[in-house]
Amino acid sequence: MRPTVGEQLAGIDRLLEQIGADPAIGSESALLLRDARRQLGRLRGSLDLRLPFLRWDNAASLAVLQAIAPRLPADFGARLAPLASASDEDEHQATERNDALRTLLGEALDALAEADRDTGEGRVAHRLIVDHLRARVAANPALNKNPTIPDHPRE
Amino acid sequence: MSTPDGLTEIGSQLERFIAARMDPGDRPVVKGLSRVGTGRSRENWLFDLQWSRDGLTRTEPLIVRRDPAGGLLQTERSAEFAILRALEPSPVPSPPVRWLDADGSELGKPSLVMARLPGACDYYLINGDRPLPARLDLAGRFCDLLAEVHLVDVAGDTAAFGHDPGPEAARSELGRWQAVVARDSVQPYPELTAAAHWLDRHAPTSPRTVLVHGDFKPGNILLDTDDHVTALLDWELAHLGDPHEDLGWVTQPLRTGEHLIPGSWSAEDLFERYERKTGIAVDRAAVAWWNVFASYKTAAMQITGLRSFVEGRCDEPYQPSAPVLRQLLDAVTA
Numbered sequence: 001m002r003p004t005v006g007e008q009l010a011g012i013d014r015l016l017e018q019i020g021a022d023p024a025i026g027s028e029s030a031l032l033l034r035d036a037r038r039q040l041g042r043l044r045g046s047l048d049l050r051l052p053f054l055r056w057d058n059a060a061s062l063a064v065l066q067a068i069a070p071r072l073p074a075d076f077g078a079r080l081a082p083l084a085s086a087s088d089e090d091e092h093q094a095t096e097r098n099d100a101l102r103t104l105l106g107e108a109l110d111a112l113a114e115a116d117r118d119t120g121e122g123r124v125a126h127r128l129i130v131d132h133l134r135a136r137v138a139a140n141p142a143l144n145k146n147p148t149i150p151d152h153p154r155e
Numbered sequence: 156m157s158t159p160d161g162l163t164e165i166g167s168q169l170e171r172f173i174a175a176r177m178d179p180g181d182r183p184v185v186k187g188l189s190r191v192g193t194g195r196s197r198e199n200w201l202f203d204l205q206w207s208r209d210g211l212t213r214t215e216p217l218i219v220r221r222d223p224a225g226g227l228l229q230t231e232r233s234a235e236f237a238i239l240r241a242l243e244p245s246p247v248p249s250p251p252v253r254w255l256d257a258d259g260s261e262l263g264k265p266s267l268v269m270a271r272l273p274g275a276c277d278y279y280l281i282n283g284d285r286p287l288p289a290r291l292d293l294a295g296r297f298c299d300l301l302a303e304v305h306l307v308d309v310a311g312d313t314a315a316f317g318h319d320p321g322p323e324a325a326r327s328e329l330g331r332w333q334a335v336v337a338r339d340s341v342q343p344y345p346e347l348t349a350a351a352h353w354l355d356r357h358a359p360t361s362p363r364t365v366l367v368h369g370d371f372k373p374g375n376i377l378l379d380t381d382d383h384v385t386a387l388l389d390w391e392l393a394h395l396g397d398p399h400e401d402l403g404w405v406t407q408p409l410r411t412g413e414h415l416i417p418g419s420w421s422a423e424d425l426f427e428r429y430e431r432k433t434g435i436a437v438d439r440a441a442v443a444w445w446n447v448f449a450s451y452k453t454a455a456m457q458i459t460g461l462r463s464f465v466e467g468r469c470d471e472p473y474q475p476s477a478p479v480l481r482q483l484l485d486a487v488t489a
Binding site: 102129134142 | 345471
C-alpha cells in the first residue's frame with residue numbers, strides 16, 4: 001500500500017525541514033524541531049527492522065528457555081508451552097510475545113540464582129541466557145544504527 | 156514551557172510565594188524570569204528578585220528549581236533543600252537556599268529557590284580546549300572538591316542527610332535503584348535482573364559513611380571566568396553512603412571523557428590524590444563494583460525516562476542504551 005509508512009514519515013520529515021528553514025522560527029522552537037527530526041530519523045531507521053528483530057528475538061529466547069527448562073521449576077514448562085505456539089504475525093503480537101518471553105528469562109535468572117547458579121549446569125544455563133541477551137543488544141534496531149540481526153531464528 | 160503565559164503565571168506565583176516569606180513592606184518583584192534548558196531532571200528558572208527596604212532598592216539573582224512533569228529522576232525537593240542548608244557552614248561551595256515549596260501547593264510543582272551564583276558548567280571541560288596543564292589543574296581541583304564533600308561532618312545529622320546505611324551502603328543503594336526499576340519498567344529487562352543478581356552477590360561493605368553527591372561531574376561544577384569553583388550543583392541524589400560510590404561514578408568506563416585525561420590523568424592518579432586529601436584508603440575492587448553499579452543506576456534512570464515518555468510527561472524517548480547494557484552484561488560474565 002503506497003505511500004508506505006516509511007514514505008509517509010519521510011514526507012513528514014520534509015515538512016518539518018521546511019518549518020525549520022523559516023528564519024522567523026524562535027530558538028526554543030528550533031530546538032524542539034531538531035529533537036522531533038532526530039526522533040523521526042531514529043524511527044525511520046529502525047522501522048523496517050522492528051518486526052524481523054522481534055521475530056528473531058522471540059525464536060532465540062524460546063530456544064534458550066527450552067534448553068534450560070530442565071534446570072527450572074516444574075511450572076516453567078507449562079508457562080512456556082503456549083508461548084512456543086504464539087503468533088508473531090504483526091508487531092503487536094510479536095511485542096506481546098516478546099514481553100512474555102523476556103519475563104520468563106528474568107524469572108529463570110531468579111530461579112537459577114536461588115538454586116544452582118554455582119553448579120556446572122547452572123553456570124551453563126546462566127551463560128546461555130546472558131549470551132543471548134548480549135546478542136539481543138547488538139541486534140536491537142532501537143539501540144543501534146547498524147544492528148546485526150542474525151539470519152536464522154533458532155525456532 | 157516558557158510561553159509568555161507560562162512566564163506570567165510562574166512569575167506571579169513566585170512573587171506571591173516570596174512576598175509571604177519577606178517583611179510586609181518589602182514588595183518583592185520578580186524581574187527577567189527565563190527558563191534555562193540545562194539539567195535533564197529539573198526545570199530551572201532564572202530571575203532577579205527586587206525589593207525595597209529602609210528606602211533602598213535591593214536585587215538578588217535567584218534560581219528556582221521545579222520538578223518537571225517527567226524525566227530521568229523522581230527525587231524529593233525537601234531532601235535536596237535540607238542537604239543544601241546543612242552544607243552552608245561547610246567548606247563545600249554550594250548555592251545558599253532561600254525557600255522551599257515542598258508539595259508544590261504555591262509554585263505549581265515542588266520547588267526550591269536558591270541563590271544564583273556566577274559561572275558556567277561544562278561537561279567536557281577536562282578534555283576541552285584549555286592547555287593540558289590547565290586541564291590537569293582542574294582535574295586535580297575537581298578531585299579535591301569531591302574529597303571536601305566526603306569530609307563534610309555528617310555525624311548524627313540524619314535530619315539533614317537522611318538514613319545512614321552503615322557498612323551495608325552498597326546493598327542499600329542497590330535496593331533503592333532496584334525499586335526504581337520495579338516501579339518504572341514498562342517492559343521486562345532480564346539484563347537488569349542478571350546485573351542485580353551479580354551486584355547483590357558481590358556487594359562490598361562500606362569502610363565508613365560519608366556524604367555521597369551521587370552525580371559528581373564537571374557538568375555540575377560551576378566555574379567563574381577565572382576558573383574558580385563557585386558551586387557544586389545538583390544535590391538531588393545526595394545521600395549518606397560509601398565513599399567508593401562517587402569514585403565509581405566518576406571512573407565508570409562510559410564517562411571517562413568527563414573525568415579522566417588519556418595519558419595524563421588516570422583513575423589511579425585520581426585515587427592517589429583522593430587518598431592523600433582524605434586519608435581514606437581506596438579499595439580498587441570496591442570501586443570496580445561501584446563502576447558496575449553506576450551502569451545499573453544509569454539504566455534505572457533511563458527506565459524512569461522511558462516511562463515519562465510513554466506517559467507523555469517528557470519529550471525524549473529514553474531507554475537503557477546499548478553501551479550501558481553491554482557494560483552490565485560484561486560484568487555479569489567477567
